Amino acid sequence: MDWLNRATSSKIAIPIIGTIVAALVAIGMALGQPAGVPSLFLTSPTGSETMNVQGLGPQIENIRLSQVRDAAGYTVVAAGTTVTTTAPNTSSEIIATGAITTWNLTLATAPSDGLKQRVSCPGGNTTTLTIGATLPAGVAIVGVNPTSCTESSALGATFLYSTAANTWYRID
Secondary structure, three states: OHHHHHHHHOOOHHHHHHHHHHHHHHHHHHHHOOOOOOOOOOOOOOOOOEEEEEOOOOOEEEEEHHHHHOOOOEEEEOOEEEEEEEOOOOOOEEEEOOOEEEEEEEOOOOOOOOOEEEEEOOOOOEEEEEEEOOOOOOOEEEOOOOOOEOHHHOOOEEEEEEOOOOEEEEOO
């Protein structure tokens, strides 16, 4: 304790002790923060937040959180008597927004492995629904296709594409 009394009475030792305390506090804060984790936590993200993504090259891209949460997107199909739709490769949801008498739907023509496409009719009934696949060449659909779609069955039918099998599988 005698050294502490002498150190605190010295005008030189006080700045040194202050520097040591500040360094220890900084080290403690650094150790308490995991690497790469920001100190700001968003409890209710809106989807418009941006983040940096580094790919294989030197470029760093800015993307929106909504792209990470729902990169595939959706396609809405309007009401009509005879409607023909080819689902884009970028859509995971194909949604009828009104009543359709005859709906001829073709699943994505250049699907990536694992692409899911769900067909639903929350906006109105579809009397006759035909779901097909034309490309890639020789593609097949396995599972029972729905032949109609109703507002009350808004969950619809989901198909998953397998590149290895060149097949769309009905998974629900």
